[in-house]
Amino acid sequence: MFAKLITAFLLMVFSFPAFAATELKCPVAPTTPWRTALNEADLKKYVNRRHDGNWSSYIAKWERQIDTARDVLGRKKALIIRIDKSRLPLRGDELAIYITGMEQRVETAYCLAERKRMAENIREIEKLGPAELAKRSVAGKRTAIQAGCQNCHGDQGVSNKPEIPNIGGQRLGYLANQLRAFQKDKSINTHLFGSSMRSEKIMLQSAKNLTPKNKLDIAAYYASLNCGGENNKGTSAPDQPESAKVCIACHGNNGNSISQMVPRLAGQKKVYLVNELRSFRMTKGNSSSFRFNNRRHHQLMSAIAGPLTNVEMRELAVWFSSQTCEK
Ligand code: HEC
Numbered sequence: 001m002f003a004k005l006i007t008a009f010l011l012m013v014f015s016f017p018a019f020a021a022t023e024l025k026c027p028v029a030p031t032t033p034w035r036t037a038l039n040e041a042d043l044k045k046y047v048n049r050r051h052d053g054n055w056s057s058y059i060a061k062w063e064r065q066i067d068t069a070r071d072v073l074g075r076k077k078a079l080i081i082r083i084d085k086s087r088l089p090l091r092g093d094e095l096a097i098y099i100t101g102m103e104q105r106v107e108t109a110y111c112l113a114e115r116k117r118m119a120e121n122i123r124e125i126e127k128l129g130p131a132e133l134a135k136r137s138v139a140g141k142r143t144a145i146q147a148g149c150q151n152c153h154g155d156q157g158v159s160n161k162p163e164i165p166n167i168g169g170q171r172l173g174y175l176a177n178q179l180r181a182f183q184k185d186k187s188i189n190t191h192l193f194g195s196s197m198r199s200e201k202i203m204l205q206s207a208k209n210l211t212p213k214n215k216l217d218i219a220a221y222y223a224s225l226n227c228g229g230e231n232n233k234g235t236s237a238p239d240q241p242e243s244a245k246v247c248i249a250c251h252g253n254n255g256n257s258i259s260q261m262v263p264r265l266a267g268q269k270k271v272y273l274v275n276e277l278r279s280f281r282m283t284k285g286n287s288s289s290f291r292f293n294n295r296r297h298h299q300l301m302s303a304i305a306g307p308l309t310n311v312e313m314r315e316l317a318v319w320f321s322s323q324t325c326e327k
């Protein structure tokens with residue numbers, strides 16, 4: 001599963017280095033004994049009709065159904081499903097097949113939803129030429145000050161608290177995406193790298209009233225600033241830990257990421273990096289494997305952080321934070 005995700009991801013990144021194209025290939029939801037295969041057009045039609053075109057709502061519904069079905073299977077009971085007008089009890093192996101079929105369907109839905117979102121995000125960012133970006137970042141600065149972002153993230157996007165991330169010089173696409181994620185509180189997001197969710201009380205408060213225009217403006221403003229450096233300057237940079245080898249495919253050789261949607265880690269706060277890796281590890285099973293207020297799930301990052309030990313996380317955080325952020 002993990003290798004499959006990484007391969008899919010690398011394919012995506014290297015096929016769209018400039019994010020010009022958005023033709024992500026999505027799997028067809030296969031036939032199950034109860035339903036015929038659903039191609040893209042069928043699925044889109046269904047989501048438009050039953051969920052007003054809202055993929056998150058479709059996905060959330062079926063993820064709940066999968067969760068219920070797993071619970072019923074675990075208790076060795078029957079799950080009643082409705083096919084057309086009849087009611088069909090499924091148990092044992094049949095129920096297991098039903099669950100697999102549903103999981104595949106949800107995978108397809110994620111992929112289609114993601115393609116839609118990705119196309120929207122990229123269109124938004126690509127539309128912005130340098131002059132427009134400069135204009136937006138002036139507006140963004142104003143909005144950010146009104147909203148009080150500087151109280152925690154510093155005047156230049158470099159915070160002075162270990163658990164508050166630097167956001168100056170961070171990637172525009174990534175910043176806009178995170179602001180969107182914070183606003184949604186506990187609901188699932190789908191985007192370039194699969195499902196994700198980020199729920200954090202402080203940032204929910206700060207982000208909840210931002211409009212789509214505000215978010216892009218603010219993202220443009222912080223992206224235009226210089227990156228901050230972590231406070232371990234002066235001490236000699238540590239050697240790159242072995243465990244960082246897998247990270248650089250996405251986060252770049254020295255923590256300066258290769259894509260709009262992947263955050264720079266170079267110069268980021270150590271404590272913050274460890275906190276985020278831990279949040280990802282806690283949700284390695286799935287987005288709801290831990291229920292607490294501040295949580296973060298990302299299909300890929302949670303799978304990647306899953307096997308890391310606390311010692312490895314610390315080494316990675318120390319190393320990435322000691323790297324120089326280059327814009
Ligand atoms: C009261 C303090 C506080 C205020 C005010 C605040 N933030 Fe944050 N911000 C945080 C904390 C803490 C986090 C880390 C959350 C976590 O651990 O997931 C964060 C995370 C972020 C992130 C994610 C960074 C990353 O690398 O993923 C962004 C983007 C961000 N804030 C932008 C803003 C903006 C824009 C505003 C103003 C509208 C703002 N913040 C106001 C405390 C604050």
Ligand code: HEC
Nearest residue numbers: 009193196246247250261262263273276277298301304316
């Ligand atoms: C396959 C691509 C990929 C690989 C490999 C990868 N990451 Fe990530 N990483 C991402 C993406 C995409 C995000 C943004 C997640 C989101 O949108 O919530 C991210 C987010 C993060 C964050 C949160 C940063 C922030 O500002 O909040 C940390 C920390 C992180 N990764 C560390 C690592 C480390 C350490 C490794 C190696 C052990 C690694 N990543 C490997 C793609 C990757």
